[in-house]
Amino acid sequence: MKKILLISMICFLITPFIARSQDGLDINKLFSAPFIDNDGVTYLNITGKQLDTYGMSLYRSISVTENPELSTTVEQAVKHDGTSAISREVSFKYGKLYFGFYTLTPIKGINRFILYLNLATEEKPKTTLIYLEGKCDETTIKKLLNKKTDE
Numbered sequence: 001m002k003k004i005l006l007i008s009m010i011c012f013l014i015t016p017f018i019a020r021s022q023d024g025l026d027i028n029k030l031f032s033a034p035f036i037d038n039d040g041v042t043y044l045n046i047t048g049k050q051l052d053t054y055g056m057s058l059y060r061s062i063s064v065t066e067n068p069e070l071s072t073t074v075e076q077a078v079k080h081d082g083t084s085a086i087s088r089e090v091s092f093k094y095g096k097l098y099f100g101f102y103t104l105t106p107i108k109g110i111n112r113f114i115l116y117l118n119l120a121t122e123e124k125p126k127t128t129l130i131y132l133e134g135k136c137d138e139t140t141i142k143k144l145l146n147k148k149t150d151e
Contacts, residue, residue, distance in 0.1 A: 025104075026077035027114065027131060031060050040067040054144060055136030057110065064127045071120065071127040078102075078116045078129060085114070087138065093118070103138050110134065113141055 029035060036043040046059040064070045075097050082088055087103035100116035115130040132141060 026080045027074075027129060030062055030074060030077055030129065031131070035070075035073075036062060038064075038067065038070055040065045041070065051134065054134070055140060056132055056134035058133045059130070060132075061128065061130040063129075064125075066125055068120075068125050071118070071125055074127050074129050075116070075118065078114060081114060096120075101142075111137060113138070115141075115145075 031043065031045070035041065042063045042065075044059070044061045047057065051057060051059060062074070064074055078100055079097055081104070082090070082100055082102045085102035085104055089099075089101040090097065091099040096118060097116060098118050100114065102114040102116075104112040104114065106112065110133050113130075113132040115128075115132070117128045119126045119128070
């Protein structure tokens with residue numbers, strides 16, 4: 001019980017520092033309660049040395065499965081934030097955002113990226129949103145994505 005309390009307190013204390021670069025983005029609300037507490041939402045937050053190799057300082061992702069309403073919320077937030085991106089690659093399928101790679105304006109020398117993928121099928125809807133930041137550039141992120149899809 002003490003361990004859970006300690007971890008909760010640490011998360012509470014560092015969250016304002018982690019989320020700072022996301023301030024002002026619509027997707028920011030998606031990486032916290034109550035959104036991540038919904039059924040069908042998987043949340044992942046990575047910081048620290050395991051990202052240093054890639055020049056990243058923050059990796060946050062959410063995946064939404066079998067919840068079309070929440071998937072629509074994610075899509076709308078990504079599309080809104082994408083309007084202010086300095087670079088974007090998007091693809092639409094059946095009138096919905098299918099893929100999005102957005103490079104946002106850097107803040108204090110930290111590059112920021114949004115990746116979005118809608119793998120929804122009629123049988124199993126699935127939407128994934130990834131927010132990245134660090135010293136890495138767009139080319140590095142794309143190489144990592146291509147490496148993962150080739151494996």
